[in-house]
């Protein structure tokens with residue numbers, strides 16, 4: 001169902017009027033985790049000021065260590081809903097269990113399935129049974145074929161509103177947190193009709209690489225870029241080393257927009 005051979009037309013995923021996959025390039029920005037109303041509101045105001053509409057933020061955080069901040073759960077989803085209403089933004093947040101999919105429908109505009117759950121088939125099937133866009137991230141060590149099959153799981157249940165997201169894969173290279181597989185973008189665009197985003201934060205794990213990698217993503221034909229922004233990254237409860245502060249976010253937008261004009 002996701003194959004371009006069967007459906008040559010691009011799928012356009014409409015998120016509160018943002019038509020992802022329509023040929024324009026979108027930015028999904030926001031904190032790694034929802035920590036408080038004030039923290040998300042500070043980022044939402046900056047996102048709004050940049051004329052953007054798509055805000056991300058994790059309420060359920062699948063952390064490598066059980067002792068790290070696990071997220072605010074449904075309280076975090078409620079904060080996102082309040083922010084979405086107050087700032088007229090669309091909110092994207094990760095859901096980690098099938099049981100929480102129903103709850104999420106009331107609070108968020110896009111359900112994210114994270115890298116660690118890309119092959120959680122029960123979660124994929126549950127995501128396939130709702131009428132809500134799904135942002136599916138590539139698994140930590142998933143091949144492109146496995147990634148495409150994960151999207152097929154969702155679509156096989158009836159939900160065709162799927163956005164793919166390349167977020168780096170595990171290789172022997174340690175200079176970056178993961179290795180951004182930039183060629184996955186044109187391959188996914190060729191093999192499927194789904195929109196493709198590139199997450200420059202989790203792929204690199206390095207703040208100094210966000211701008212060049214975002215430019216590469218846009219140049220190679222991604223439908224958009226995801227990156228993390230926090231009002232004070234030094235005190236962030238997760239991904240402190242790679243989130244941008246508001247000033248860096250504004251610089252990031254200025255740089256990538258001037259690059260887009262040259263493209």
Ligand code: PEP
Nearest residue numbers: 058114115116137167202
């Ligand atoms: C995230 O986007 O919040 C996240 C945890 O990313 P990933 O699943 O790609 O590691």
Ligand code: MN
Nearest residue numbers: 032228238239
């Ligand atoms: Mn993060």
